[in-house]
Amino acid sequence: MQRDTWVVTGPQIIELDDVRALRVGLVAGRVDVVGRDEPGARIEVHRVVGRSLEVTLADGELRVGYPYTLGGWEGWLDRFKGWRADDRADVHIAVPRDVAARIGTVTAEGLLAEMTGGAQVSTVSGSVVADGTRGLLVAKSVSGDLVVRGHVGDLRANAVSGGVTASGRFGQVQVTTVSGTVTLDAAAARELYAQTVSGDVTVRLPEGLGVTVAAKSVSGRVVVDGEAHTGDGYVTGSVDVVRGDGAVRLSTKTVSGHVTVLRGGPGREGGAV
Structure with a gap:
């Protein structure tokens, strides 16, 4: 299985083809995920503070986050409730509308817009907005x-x-x-x-x-x-x-x-x- 990885330490733009699924795991900062008609994905990293941000593409799944936030999706809230870390990133991600998306944050704010492939969002204390989405939407929060x-x-x-x-x-x-x-x-x-x-x-x-x-x-x-x-x-x-x-x-x-x-x-x- 081919796996491409980028280690991002500051502002950077990455464009990718053949993205069929998206997984995001951020601690602090902000992530915007927006559906678009064009094929492929465009990741715009505006700021990185603390650990380097990792972007990987493997078997059609795009992952944006850190090794400790992308290890597993189940139990996100239990694992990161009370988490203390200074890792912060501001990221804008544009993907095809029908991509299945999973977004997890600790304190980071999140936006999911114009996506039609179904989505899951989880946050501990960050606010999350889903705008103009279609399909099954699953959202979980502690205090956000x-x-x-x-x-x-x-x-x-x-x-x-x-x-x-x-x-x-x-x-x-x-x-x-x-x-x-x-x-x-x-x-x-x-x-x-x-x-x-x-x-x-x-x-x-x-x-x-x-x-x-x-x-x-x-x-x-x-x-x-x-x-x-x-x-x-x-x-x-x-x-x-x-x-x-x-x-x-x-x-x-x-x-x-x-x-x-x-x-x-x-x-x-x-x-x-």
């Missing part, structure tokens, strides 16, 4: 905020104290947090599920879109279309209602967070599923 704009397809997001904000035309959405807030703005969807411990949940749907709502909060309030719902003594807020044809299935659970479901919000982003 996850922002998804104009996504088309399925979304799975998990955070501890980081907030999750997502808009688009969804298939299935599954979001879980501990204390992080959840805000979903769905122009279309088949199934929406959100669960938190203390984080508030807000779901916005277009006016007139039919929805089946099953929402529950142990000590928080539940409001659907401006109407507050109360529980049975053990649960402060609880509701099982059908609006319109009930085409969208919405299920939310929280212990102390508040749940708000609104129809008539913005909800106009993204293309057709």
Whole structure:
């Protein structure tokens, strides 16, 4: 298997052909991954502080990061939670839109834009934005905020104290947090599920879109279309209602967070599923 490697110590531009997959592992700094129509990849390294950055291409997979961040993808958050290092890099990567991407950061900020091949992003405390993506998007965070704009397809997001904000035309959405807030703005969807411990949940749907709502909060309030719902003594807020044809299935659970479901919000982003 042919393997090409570049050791980058400062600003540098690398152009490559035959890139079918992307893996990024950064500690601090910033990484932008942008899909493009042109074949091949262009890596623009703007700054490197600390250890040298490594860029490798092997069997169609492009890797950008460090030996200790690119060893394995599973368990990224567990391995780097509490990590202390001064390694910093600012990198812009342009790849074909259909490339499958996996991006991991510790404190670095990340942007994933106009990618259609499905993606996984993980961050410990950096904020990550996915803009105009398609396919299955899997996002994980400890304390960093996850922002998804104009996504088309399925979304799975998990955070501890980081907030999750997502808009688009969804298939299935599954979001879980501990204390992080959840805000979903769905122009279309088949199934929406959100669960938190203390984080508030807000779901916005277009006016007139039919929805089946099953929402529950142990000590928080539940409001659907401006109407507050109360529980049975053990649960402060609880509701099982059908609006319109009930085409969208919405299920939310929280212990102390508040749940708000609104129809008539913005909800106009993204293309057709």
